[in-house]
Amino acid sequence: MTMRSVLALLFWGAFLWVGVHPGSVCAQETQPAQEQQPESDAATAPPSGQRSVLFVIDGSGSMWARFDSPNEKRAKIDVVRDLIKPLVAPGANAARIGLESFGHRRRGNCSDVEVIAPLGSSREDVTEALDKLSPRGKGPIAQAIRTAAEAVGKDRPASVVIVNDGVDNCRQDACAAADEFAKQAPGVPIDIISIAVPPASQGALQCIAKATGGEFFDAQDPVALTAAVSEVAQRALGGGALPSAAPEVATPAAPELPQAALRATLALAEGGKPMARAVYWRVTEKDTGKLVVETNAPGIAENVKPGDYVVEAEMEGMKASAPAHVEDHAPTTIALALKASRLAVKSKGAKPKSAQSAPLVTVRDAATGKTALIGRLDEIDALVPPAKYVVTISDQQISKDEEVTLSEGQETTMAIDMKSGRLSLLAMTQANGAPIQDISFSILEDDPDSPDGRREVRRSRAPNPSFTLPAGTYYVVARSGYAEFRERIALSAGDDINKSLVLPAATLKLSAQVFGGPAPAGTQFAYRIETLGKDAHEIAHINAPTFEGLFNAGRYRVWAILEHNAASAHQDIT
Missing domain, CATH: 2.60.40.1120 (Carboxypeptidase-like, regulatory domain)
Known part of the structure; x- marks a missing residue:
């Protein structure tokens, strides 16, 4: 609801009108209910027990990059095409096949995701679509995962196979999308074959397989790519067995083996x-x-x-x-x-929301200081030479060192307890309202040596920041415009708290008129806003013809001033 008040005062021959329009900042819109679509009928459902496999092929421009190996100089997309086509060719297996791609139609478009051939399409349609696939755009993997969940629907058993060459470059969280996929399509694994992805970036892809019960394959060269596709074919297609209704074919005799092995x-x-x-x-x-x-x-x-x-x-x-x-x-x-050891570094307690938010782990040789491994917590699981190592876990401003000595053949899993928690914040002006975008958060803790008894330990202007903090008691301050809200929060080790702060505030809109009409061009306006009550004081002075800002709930006196002759008018509002 908007309240409009007008007050006229005469000073030095100037007639000034001030209009004050206080109102709520978060008006909720009522969206029309979407018409529910009927579920597909039984005639379109796959036969009981028939596998459904959706291949998701990277169509981003980088897939035209060529391999640089002695026996393979072709583009990645050409090699992938030749490896996938035998699996989706007519009669290759009994599965229901579908094909999806992303980045294949438009350059620089993060919404470019398409199910080219839905599950159950004819094999001829699938192979034709695969032949026509021409990479050109971005790599919206997170959106591709969400689209895959819709494409799979209720088909079971089912699986998704992603072949790609990089992480999501559309500022989307593919790990979170995989978590959503696991809830929407339980029991459907996503196997992901990543071509020549740097080890430091693999965590943002490994989480996809981990969240859905699939496997991650690191295909750094054509040989590894071929092996990965072969293994995925066995997993997803079950060896490619033909349906029992297929014509019987005479089984050829096994070839005679050489006399040596x-x-x-x-x-x-x-x-x-x-x-x-x-x-x-x-x-x-x-x-x-x-x-x-x-x-x-x-x-x-x-x-x-x-x-x-x-x-x-x-x-x-x-x-x-x-x-x-x-x-x-x-x-x-x-x-x-190999004369090696295996080291895994896992988290003890609450797991991070996504791979990108997990603490960074660096493993260094204690004697030389040389870095042996670097990655995210829960992703470090690798071979290292036997030695003494210093393992450093860094999570924002928190860092912790631990030592471990590995002997030949030893397999060790370190369970790391950071004794910290995660606090995620957002702010709004009414419960369940839209989050405030122009907001700043400050995190303070008690400090006897500080003049006001507290000191700031973290700050962010992000609308939905996450802070990793040592266990303790903190004071959260949220500020937007001239509104401010404070709350005390206790954080225990392992906590993952999502806190929505409701600011008792509203938007104040100011405008002024001269002689009941718009101010002449060049008119200099100023607004002064004061609190009313026992401790009255000025809280804002704005030099502009109009103003809109957020203020805490309360009583205020608003002054409008013509700068050239000091004519003014005021109004008290609540």
């Missing part, structure tokens, strides 16, 4: 348990250096000719190699050791 496993230390994770393997002929085996798998069991070979294994940048002699009718088994 080579098997190899990899462990952290000699005599240790073989790795269960994928390892990059290379087997070359000792004399010629000819490559005979190249694969990504926990171990290898390859049929090779008798002879001498060099077996190499690489995992997370650490390598091991050994010679192997293969004879007729005598399988050769070798066990390689």
Whole structure:
């Protein structure tokens, strides 16, 4: 509701009108109820038990970048296209296939997300859409995840496969979008294959798989990309088995195996348990250096000719190699050791809202100071050489160091308790109203040495900031315009508090007229606003013909002044 009051006073021959319009800042709009759409009928539902797989292919411009490897110089999108097409070709498997992309139609548009072929489309439509896909724009991964949730709907079993080459660059939180996806489509995993993404950025993608029960694949080169697509195909498509209604096909006889075989496993230390994770393997002929085996798998069991070979294994940048002699009718088994340790750094207590908000972890060699690992809390899980390390956890202004000594073959998980909590704030002028955008927050704590007994420890002008603070009692001050609100908040270790502050304030709008009409051009106006009551004082002086600002609830006297002859008028408002 708006109140309008007009007062006329005559000073020095000038006739001045002042209009004061106090009103609420947050008017709620009533939106028309959206008409509910009926659910699709049973005829469009997938047969019971049939898999649904939605492929989400990155259509951002960076997918035209070329690989720089000895055997592959094509663009990333061309390699991805050739790897995905056999999986979605007619008759390849029994799954219901769909295709989605983002950034493929418009440059610089963060809303460019499209389900090109809905789940259940003909394989011909899917392959044709894949062939026509031409990357050109941004990478709105978060929006692509939300669109995928709608595309999957109630189809079960179902899964989503994302193939991309970078993090969301549209200022959206893909981790939060994945959390929403997990709630909207429970039981639907998102497997994400990321091409040549720097390790420091992978956390913003790993969280997608983690939140939905999927897997993250770090495809730094074409070989790793091929292996990742193969593994995802097994996970999502179940090996690609054809439906029972398909015509029977004669099963060809297994080819006769060579009379020699080579098997190899990899462990952290000699005599240790073989790795269960994928390892990059290379087997070359000792004399010629000819490559005979190249694969990504926990171990290898390859049929090779008798002879001498060099077996190499690489995992997370650490390598091991050994010679192997293969004879007729005598399988050769070798066990390689990385002579490494594994370190994981996890949080103890409340988990961060998203990967981007998690504390930063830096692992340094205690002797040399060289950085061995850097990443977000709950994402550090990597191989390192045996040594003594200093682990530093930094969360905004809080930092903590811990030491750990790792021996060969040791696998250690550090559970970090920062003894801190997270406080997220927003402010509004009425309960459930729109958040105030022009706002500043200050966080104060008791300080006996400060003149007023408190000191400011954090400040932000963001409309919805999050602060990580040591456990304790704090005083939150929210300011917007000339309005201010204070509240005391107790924060315990592990707390994740979302606090909405309701400011007892309203917007005050001021305008003035001269002789009952608009002021002549060049007229200099000023407004002075004073509190009324026992401790009356001026709180604002504004030099402008009109004014709009937020004030605390209370009684005020508003003066309008013509600067050139000091003519003035005032009005008291509540």
